[in-house]
Amino acid sequence: MAITRIANIASTIPDDSIQNVKMSNIVQSKNIIINGDQSIAQRATSVSSITGTGYYTLDRFKTSMGTAGTWTQSQSTDVPTGQGFANSLKMDCTTANGSLSSGSSLAIQQGIEGQNLQYLKKGTSSAESLTLSFWVKSNKTGTYIAELFDGDNTRQASQSYTISSANTWEKKTLTYAGDTTGAFGNDNGNSLSLNFWLVAGTNFTSGTLQTSFTSNTNANRAVGQVNLADSTSNEWYITGIQLEAGDTASEFEFLPTDVNEQRCNRYYYTTSDWRGGYYLGSTSDNQQQGSHCVVNLATNDSNGIGVRFPVRMRTTPTITFYPRGSTTSGSVNVGGSPQTAVGGQMSTVGIAFINVTSGSVSSITYMCYAYKVDAEL
Numbered sequence: 001m002a003i004t005r006i007a008n009i010a011s012t013i014p015d016d017s018i019q020n021v022k023m024s025n026i027v028q029s030k031n032i033i034i035n036g037d038q039s040i041a042q043r044a045t046s047v048s049s050i051t052g053t054g055y056y057t058l059d060r061f062k063t064s065m066g067t068a069g070t071w072t073q074s075q076s077t078d079v080p081t082g083q084g085f086a087n088s089l090k091m092d093c094t095t096a097n098g099s100l101s102s103g104s105s106l107a108i109q110q111g112i113e114g115q116n117l118q119y120l121k122k123g124t125s126s127a128e129s130l131t132l133s134f135w136v137k138s139n140k141t142g143t144y145i146a147e148l149f150d151g152d153n154t155r156q157a158s159q160s161y162t163i164s165s166a167n168t169w170e171k172k173t174l175t176y177a178g179d180t181t182g183a184f185g186n187d188n189g190n191s192l193s194l195n196f197w198l199v200a201g202t203n204f205t206s207g208t209l210q211t212s213f214t215s216n217t218n219a220n221r222a223v224g225q226v227n228l229a230d231s232t233s234n235e236w237y238i239t240g241i242q243l244e245a246g247d248t249a250s251e252f253e254f255l256p257t258d259v260n261e262q263r264c265n266r267y268y269y270t271t272s273d274w275r276g277g278y279y280l281g282s283t284s285d286n287q288q289q290g291s292h293c294v295v296n297l298a299t300n301d302s303n304g305i306g307v308r309f310p311v312r313m314r315t316t317p318t319i320t321f322y323p324r325g326s327t328t329s330g331s332v333n334v335g336g337s338p339q340t341a342v343g344g345q346m347s348t349v350g351i352a353f354i355n356v357t358s359g360s361v362s363s364i365t366y367m368c369y370a371y372k373v374d375a376e377l
Contacts, residue, residue: 031253032117033110033194034060036134036241038075038087039257040264042274044282046074048094055376058089059264060110062376068106068199069229070095079239080135080169084254088135088239091198091228098230105222106199106229107147108238111377113314114152114184114191120245122150127178132194133249136161137169137237142226145197146174150213152191153182157213160224171240173249179213188314190377194243198236200225265311270372280322280372281329291324293368307343308350309373317375319343319351324368332356332369341369348375 040059047056050071076090120128147158159174184191200222207219272278294305323333331338345352
């Protein structure tokens with residue numbers, strides 16, 4: 001039985017109007033995946049020379065890799081025709097690895113908080129099935145693996161899908177049976193990860209593919225996975241990623257842009273005008289876009305005014321400052337010159353003050369800065 005969560009809007013509607021609300025007009029949130037349409041890219045639209053794990057471009061999508069060649073990741077405008085998508089995530093192999101080590105791996109993944117998954121009733125006899133749907137394209141045909149990994153209980157289930165036609169968008173739908181063992185933690189930790197495997201060494205392929213949830217055995221996680229790193233001609237695109245309760249796939253849930261961005265801001269936020277092509281740390285102009293200035297600070301006062309984040313973050317984040325007119329991280333512009341600064345008394349909602357930790361502060365008249373905060377899983 002599929003469950004659809006309905007936003008509670010009763011508190012915003014007069015009592016005498018509630019009876020006239022049509023259910024079809026209530027905003028739904030059935031997709032467990034955030035930014036599944038690949039539309040939010042606060043960090044960058046393209047990053048090259050990727051050889052290790054990190055968040056590089058598309059919000060909420062982490063690249064997990066080791067000894068799997070070198071890659072460029074980008075936000076692409078190559079999308080399936082007539083499906084409503086404007087962007088996809090693209091992986092482009094730039095240095096091949098045709099002879100994988102046993103521990104080689106490359107996966108595109110998204111982690112999900114346990115408190116957002118309680119309605120799945122995992123670990124009970126009523127556990128919900130999960131259905132994953134997405135659009136995918138690659139020049140390299142063959143078998144690929146999409147995995148769900150339960151980090152709370154170290155359990156996993158993998159399903160294979162086949163890219164049948166080279167350089168052709170194909171829609172895939174995979175269903176994972178509900179897991180009656182091991183409940184998700186009701187907290188903000190990484191309880192469930194969705195992993196799209198692209199490269200897997202024998203440590204992950206030498207067993208039998210585990211298609212239903214069971215205790216993790218690495219050798220069973222990615223059996224049959226093609227080696228997308230075996231040629232610099234190889235590319236892989238994905239968009240329209242949706243994970244939902246139930247055993248059937250529904251149409252992709254397009255959210256308003258502002259709603260999608262706010263969901264991403266719980267995990268990462270930058271003051272730069274990324275929609276205008278300005279990204280912190282790349283050019284000095286970036287810090288002019290969206291920077292903050294505090295004027296008329298008291299002489300000898302090393303603390304600037306506090307910062308309020310646009311949404312409550314998942315956990316207390318790390319914050320990185322940039323001075324206006326400079327690409328140097330870790331600094332703010334104080335009275336016309338970059339000086340090292342850190343956030344003071346940080347929480348999930350903001351920081352109480354900006355503390356200048358080095359340099360002269362005897363003649364402060366203003367402080368200008370841009371910043372980014374990271375609370376990713």
